[in-house]
Amino acid sequence: DADVTQTPRNRITKTGKRIMLECSQTKGHDRMYWYRQDPGLGLRLIYYSFDVKDINKGEISDGYSVSRQAQAKFSLSLESAIPNQTALYFCATSDLWQGAVNEQFFGPGTRLTVL
């Protein structure tokens, strides 16, 4: 959805470099997520945030950190990139789940290559 944007869309970097991926949303959702996608492994959760003051580790948080600068912004950092962090990264948002449908809205993705 255009309501969830990610920058950059593509990035090639070298081992050891610090990288920041940014995500912005205009949906007004409190919840934001970072996933990585690898062939055959589906979407694996890196970090998630239920509001500006709440950040939680997902399945594969090692080597990553996040910052929730505002309700609308959630950044993912790789402090020292390594080749096995080469993947497609997605940001997603969702509304507060209160028994209703709480679909996740995904951004267009950032393709990161670490050489």
Next chain:
Amino acid sequence: GQQVMQIPQYQHVQEGEDFTTYCNSSTTLSNIQWYKQRPGGHPVFLIQLVKSGEVKKQKRLTFQFGEAKKNSSLHITATQTTDVGTYFCAGREGRTSYDKVIFGPGTSLSVIP
């Protein structure tokens, strides 16, 4: 911890044939969602199932949630080339607002015209 599996990993069908993907969880789910990702695109929500034994239809797509709420399926009747993509299930285990969903690895569907 909770694990969500999907089979098959890949499926190639002739246009007009039916297609089914199966999703299995290691634990009982409170609800399950299905997403579709077109090649080069991002996952897009299709549907959510909540009740035991629930069946929902969207045109040629039929979604089922198992009686034990540990499995689900997506069936496409008479596939078309527009059905090409990867289909993911995502299961939520808990019932609180702090429970996240776990995505399955997806089933990639190719449709041969």
